[in-house]
Amino acid sequence: MKEVRLHGRGGQGTGKASEIIVYAAVQENMYATAVPYFGFERSGAPVSAFVRIDDDVIWPKTQVYNPDCVVVLDPTVRRAVPLFEGVKDGACLVINCDEQLVAELDLPEEIADVGWVDATKISLDELGRNVPNTTMLGAFARVAGWLGWEQLARRSADIFGEPNYTAVKRGYEEVQILNHRIRR
Amino acid sequence: MTVNVEVVTGNEAAALAVKMSRPDVIAAYPITPQSSLVEHLGQHVADGQLDATMSEVESEHSAMSILQGASLSGGRTFTATSSQGLALMYEPYFRTSTLRLPIVMAIVNREMISPQTVWGGPQDSLSLRDSGWIQIYVENNQEIFDTIIQAFRVAEDQDVLLPVNVCYDGFYLSHLTEPIEVPPASAVDGYLTPYKGEHIRLDPDDVMSVDPLTPGHMLMEYRRRHLEAQTRALDVIETADTEYQKITGRSWGGLTYGYRLEDARAVLVTLGSMTGAARVAVDRARAEGRAVGLLKIRSLRPFPKQRVREQLSGRDAFCVVDRNVSFGWDSGIVYREVLGAGIDGSIPSLNFIGGLGGEDITVSMFDYVVDELWAAANGGTTRDSCEWLCNPQRSGDR
Numbered sequence: 001m002k003e004v005r006l007h008g009r010g011g012q013g014t015g016k017a018s019e020i021i022v023y024a025a026v027q028e029n030m031y032a033t034a035v036p037y038f039g040f041e042r043s044g045a046p047v048s049a050f051v052r053i054d055d056d057v058i059w060p061k062t063q064v065y066n067p068d069c070v071v072v073l074d075p076t077v078r079r080a081v082p083l084f085e086g087v088k089d090g091a092c093l094v095i096n097c098d099e100q101l102v103a104e105l106d107l108p109e110e111i112a113d114v115g116w117v118d119a120t121k122i123s124l125d126e127l128g129r130n131v132p133n134t135t136m137l138g139a140f141a142r143v144a145g146w147l148g149w150e151q152l153a154r155r156s157a158d159i160f161g162e163p164n165y166t167a168v169k170r171g172y173e174e175v176q177i178l179n180h181r182i183r184r
Numbered sequence: 185m186t187v188n189v190e191v192v193t194g195n196e197a198a199a200l201a202v203k204m205s206r207p208d209v210i211a212a213y214p215i216t217p218q219s220s221l222v223e224h225l226g227q228h229v230a231d232g233q234l235d236a237t238m239s240e241v242e243s244e245h246s247a248m249s250i251l252q253g254a255s256l257s258g259g260r261t262f263t264a265t266s267s268q269g270l271a272l273m274y275e276p277y278f279r280t281s282t283l284r285l286p287i288v289m290a291i292v293n294r295e296m297i298s299p300q301t302v303w304g305g306p307q308d309s310l311s312l313r314d315s316g317w318i319q320i321y322v323e324n325n326q327e328i329f330d331t332i333i334q335a336f337r338v339a340e341d342q343d344v345l346l347p348v349n350v351c352y353d354g355f356y357l358s359h360l361t362e363p364i365e366v367p368p369a370s371a372v373d374g375y376l377t378p379y380k381g382e383h384i385r386l387d388p389d390d391v392m393s394v395d396p397l398t399p400g401h402m403l404m405e406y407r408r409r410h411l412e413a414q415t416r417a418l419d420v421i422e423t424a425d426t427e428y429q430k431i432t433g434r435s436w437g438g439l440t441y442g443y444r445l446e447d448a449r450a451v452l453v454t455l456g457s458m459t460g461a462a463r464v465a466v467d468r469a470r471a472e473g474r475a476v477g478l479l480k481i482r483s484l485r486p487f488p489k490q491r492v493r494e495q496l497s498g499r500d501a502f503c504v505v506d507r508n509v510s511f512g513w514d515s516g517i518v519y520r521e522v523l524g525a526g527i528d529g530s531i532p533s534l535n536f537i538g539g540l541g542g543e544d545i546t547v548s549m550f551d552y553v554v555d556e557l558w559a560a561a562n563g564g565t566t567r568d569s570c571e572w573l574c575n576p577q578r579s580g581d582r
Contacts, residue, residue, distance in 0.1 A: 019361040023191045026363045033362040059460035061356045063544050
C-alpha cells in the first residue's frame, strides 16, 4: 500500500487533488481512498489530505502518519505544519517551488527523491489563476511513478475545465527530480 | 446485472442512495459536515434525475416539521443534519418517532459543542438514542449507500413504521473519497415497494384526528406499541440485509457485523468509521497467534441485546472503544449499552474513549487496545473507569 500526504492552503484545491488521485487509481484498476482535514471554509488556512492506494480494498479510514510521498502545494505552509513528520525511509517529496527554495529546504534523511516544479507559474500561465493543484498532480505522477498522468489530466479537465489538462501535462513534463541522497 | 463503480465521497454516496430510493419530499438545512449531501441532492433534483420536491427551509426544526406533513400525506421523505442542527430539531425529532412516521434521516455525526468544533464524533445522535428512532451506524461509503436504501425498507415495513437514522462520521466518512458499487435502478426499485401510510394520515376524504390531547392510560398504550415495534424491527433489519444481499451480493450483517469472531477468546467492540482501523489491529493480533475478534454494532436502536449477549458470552474478555462520552458514568455510551445486554459479569471488560472532536483513532491506538484486551483475557479484571486514547504528539499534559 502506498500512502500520500498532501499539504496546501484553503482555496488551492488540495482536497480535490486527493479525490482526483483516487479516481485515477480506480480507473487503473486499483483501490484508493482519500480523506481531507480542514475546518470551516477559510481561504489560506492550512489544509491536509490523506491518500492510500493499494491493489486490495483499504479498510482504515484514518489519517496518514507514515507517508511514502509528501505533496506540497504551497511551500509557505512549511512554517505552519511539520511537512516531514513520520515520512517513511525512501519517501519522495513533490513540492511547488523554485530552484532557490528547493536548496533551502531542510530535508530529513528519509527523503530519497525530491521533485520540484513552479506550479504557481504554470497555473498562472495555463489557467490565469494561482490554483496549483492540477499541475502538482502531473508532478506527483512523474515523481512517485504509481499512476499515469493521462487519467489525472482527463479527470482534472472534466472537473475544472480543459486548460487543466495541459497544466497536469506540464507538471509531469517540467518537474525537476533530484536524488536527495546522492546530492548529499 | 450491470453494476457501476462510482468514486464518491460519503455524502455523495448518501445522495446517490436517496436518489435511487425515489423520495417524494426532501427538506434540509445545510450544516458542516452534512452540507455537500444537501448540495448533491439539490443537484440531482435540478438535473431532473430525482423527481422530488426539495424544500429549502430556514432551520432544522422546519425541515423535520415539513417532512412530518409530507409523511402524513403518504409521501416518502428524507432529510439529513449534524450536531447543533440535530439539537435544534429535537422537538419535532422526538415527535416523528412517537407519531410513527417512517422518515429516513442521515445524521452526519459531528461532535457537540462546547468548545466550538466542526469535526466528527457521534455524540450528537447517541445522545438522542432514547428518542424512539431506529439508529444504524456504518463504517464506509459503500455501507452508507447500502444502508440508506435499506433504511427506507425498514422504516416503511408495516411491522415497524418508525423513522430511521443512518449515522456516519463527519469528515472521516462524509468527506472520504472511495469507490462504491451502485446496483441498477431496477434492482433498487424491486427492493423498495411504494410506501403505504395507512396507520396515520392526513386525508380530506377520510378524516383522522392526528395527535390529539391523549390521557396517560392511552399514552402508555402508544408507548407499549412503540416498544413492540422497536423489538419487531430487530427481525426486519436482518431481513432487509438478507434481501439486499440477494440483489447486490453484499451483506453488512444486519444488526451486528462480526470479523474473525468464530474462535475469538477476546472481542473488540466498535461503532462506525473506527472499525476499519480495528480490523487491521485484529489481523495483526491474529498473525501473532492471539485469538482476537471484532464485533461492530450496526443497530444501536433497537439494541440487539440477545445477539450481543450470544456473541460475547463464553469469551475470556471484551472491550468497547467509544468515540463519545456518557456523562456521569465515567465511560462511553456504547460500553454501557453492551453491558446492558446482560453479559456474564465474570468476563473482564474494558472501555476506551478516543477520537472526540475529529481526533483520529489510529491503527496504533487499536494495537494498544488489543494488547490491553489480551492481557485482560489472560487473567485481567474489569476496570471501574475508562481509559483515554490520546495522540501523544498532540495531547501534551492531560
